[in-house]
Amino acid sequence: MRRLGTAFSLAALAITAQADAATYNADPLTVSGRFEAPRAVDGPLKAGIRISNAKLGVPEAEILGATLERVQPALKGAMEASLRNFGYLAGPERAGGVDLDISLDPFEVTADAEGVFVVARYRIAARGDGAGCVPVVAEARYHALAQLQNTGKQRAAAWVAVIGLAAVGVNAGVFLSDQYATARGSDRAVNARRERSESEGVSPVVGQKGMTQFAAVSATQLAAADLIRQLGKGACPTQALPEISPDQTAPPSQAN
């Protein structure tokens, strides 16, 4: 029995160590080509932006599901990947350009009857050539919907069978866990049928903490998408226009 306990402890330790060592997956925070946003056009921002710093607080890192030491580099990596996907990230050979310090505000979390809303907001400080073309705030809101669970009869039938078997001295633990796995699979299948949009989706995790994490990750990704979209709106001239002499401004019919 003691040997079994030691084995479980070692397994738990190994899993914990593995989880700590694993890098935080930046993909869910990254704006992929899936998002509708214009690519960088010729101008000071095209292949001209670097991320100097990306900061967030310890509570925000925890909401995003890991320690600050793991989330902060992922946040920087995600923003760099997002900028690269749309043609804004400066290559190593690029001289000049714009340096950005980005920081993530504390999340605004609001629970409602269907799930939870999270607002994510990036504050952006830019310096260098074209700094004036960069927005100072990018934000987004995401609504995570709680999972539906409609397979109560599967769980109920399993328990009835387990109690019946226990009465005749049979341990049906494996059977019960199998039926619960089927029930969880059914829940996922039901939730996969639900409609979703860019700013709303069903949380893949059950429970308030998991749902908030899903909403926070999604809102942070959308806030980065908001930044990319603002960059594409062209607050600055997108390219140097040739000078036009006064006689070139007249319409062609008048010029003749």
Added chain:
Amino acid sequence: MLRFLMIALMAIVTPVCAMAKPNPIKADVRQTLFIKDVELTWALKKEPKDASDPAYVAYRADFEPRIKQIVADAFSKSPAGADAAAFRIEVTEFSAATTGAFMSANVTVVRISDGAVLGVYPKVRAFQGSNGGLLGVLVQSMVKPDVIGIMSGNFAAVLRGKFDSNK
């Protein structure tokens, strides 16, 4: 009974096969992609005997849109690159009944911009079946779980594992 044995065998064989094959798409290429489309074609090695059975037809009709949706969802956040890619799922084996479902498919990853085939994941298999013995089969036939939805979810998870593998 034969179907039950087949499912039990698949449960043993699938993880072993998953470990044996190297990933045909390197990590740096995978990171440049995002999955835009999921397409499905049928290339059954053998047409089932009950192909014209209304229940089987209904399972197939239910299966097509749902597996596309479930796979698309499983890859909606990752990879997060700039190049649009498509999964072409070629179903080679498919069976479904109240007591369980099984499928095997070859999945080809295609870059949409130039149609280049980036890699093929052969024999991606998934199933849904109770391993709770005869009692499990009995409960399953009473409760009638969503076998297509569960199998599709399992398929997406297996494909995710193969796609993310760095071996």
